[in-house]
Every structure is written in C-alpha cells, then in structure tokens.
Amino acid sequence: LKIVELDPTAVRRELILVKVRAEPDQRGAVLEVVQLFRAKAVDVAADAITIEATGSPDKLDALLRLLEPFGIRELVQSGVVAIGRGSRSITDRTLRPERQKTIRVV
Template sequence: MSTKHTLSVLVENKPGVLARISALFSRRGFNIDSLAVGPTENDEVSRMTVVVDVDLLPLEQVTKQLNKLVEVLKVVELDPLASVNSQVVLVKVRADATSRSGILETAQMFKAKIVDATAEAIVLQAVGNADKLNSMLEILEPHGIKELVQSGVVAIGRGPRSITDRSRH
C-alpha cells in the first residue's frame, strides 16, 4: 500500500540539481505530488520539499540513491506528527452581486486574503495544510472556481533541532 511521504532534501545551490533529482524519481516511475525548492539560511544550500506517493521499500531505495548524488547534502523523511507543513493557494472565484457575500464569509472563515476583486470575480490567497485548503475549495466550488494555482508543500520539523544541524558538511 502506498502512502504520501514528505522528504526534506538539502542540496548544493547549483544549476541542474533540481533536474537530476526529479529525473531520479522519474526513472523509478514515481510521480512527485508536490515539489518546492528555495534557498535556506545558507546561500550555498537550497532546500527541496518533495511529496511523493510510494510504498515504504521503494522510498528507502530512492532515499539511498538521492544520498549518492554529489550535490545532495542530507535527506530526511519528515514525520507528519513531528513536522509542520503549509502551502499557498490562489483561487479565482466567479463572484456576482448575489454570491459575493458568501465568498467573503468563506474567505474570513479560512483566513484567506482577498488579493484581487472585480465585478465578476474575486481572487483569494490562502495559506495552510492540504486539509484546510481542500475544505475551503469545496465550499467555494458551488460559486464557480474559474482558476486555481497551488504552491508546493513546504515543511519543517517541530522543536529546536534543525536538519542543518545534522548535514554532511
């Protein structure tokens, strides 16, 4: 039975690293559900958060292969109970005079920001975990979602320890 796993991968901040890592997943036939990459507190290091839906044994094999890549400094699977994760959603919702108040109530309920509004549509920005964002989208669906864009998941371990405390260099 496959399940979603969140990997936090510290890599050297160099061109081509993202392509090499995504190719590794592709060669194994794994679909990446979410991928977010950005700089860390160290300019020479980037952090990739990869969410993949795989069995545990193939995940161990991919993790070992990731660790063999020269540019990979550290790979950690984040435990859902010992980590915090979040993503951003921008959603454009059809909004006429009759539906506008319901959309605004939904935005307030989910602490979403109104980032654009016209006579015909409202664009909301919401931040949170997948469950929260999916719940908001379900409520907005009857109003007519015109467009939707989501960032990848970003995640970090809870508590005082840091993935960088245990990196290879």
C-alpha cells in the same frame, strides 16, 4: 542538494491562489468563506475574487469544496512545504558544512 524526510509532527503547509466567480449579490457569501478559513481576498474584480490561502492540504481541500458552488475560474497550488518542529534545524541533524551546496532558483 539534500532531501530530508521529516517526521509526521513537522509543520506542513501549502499555498493556493484561487479565482472565484463572485457576482455582486454573491460577493458577501464568498467573503464569509474567505474569513472562515483565515484566507485573504487579494484581488477583487466586478465579477470575480482572487483568494490566497495557506494551510494543510485537508484545510485547503475543505475551502475549495465550499468555493466550488460559486464557480472556480482558475486555481494554482504549490506543493507541500515543511519544516521540523522545535529548535533543531535540518542542518543540525543531517548536513555537514563541507557537503552543503548553494542552489540558486531563478
């Protein structure tokens, strides 16, 4: 396992799934916010909508601030993942083939 600190220009993203209270009369307003942030409604129930969104931490914080008045029932959030910009990869810069390890995530 090798940990690499990327420079500030790296592409960074985070994922959230958020379940928001959405009574029938509020559903349209919730979906407008979803569209504004290019998020997706991944589940719709009679009184709730589950939303998937990816982006920078600042973008996701702004989305959550707009959804908060509707009532956030549940929220799960990944950590930030990142990858360097351009054609070079992490392995080009820092890892040698004889030192690489394969990690299996279950």
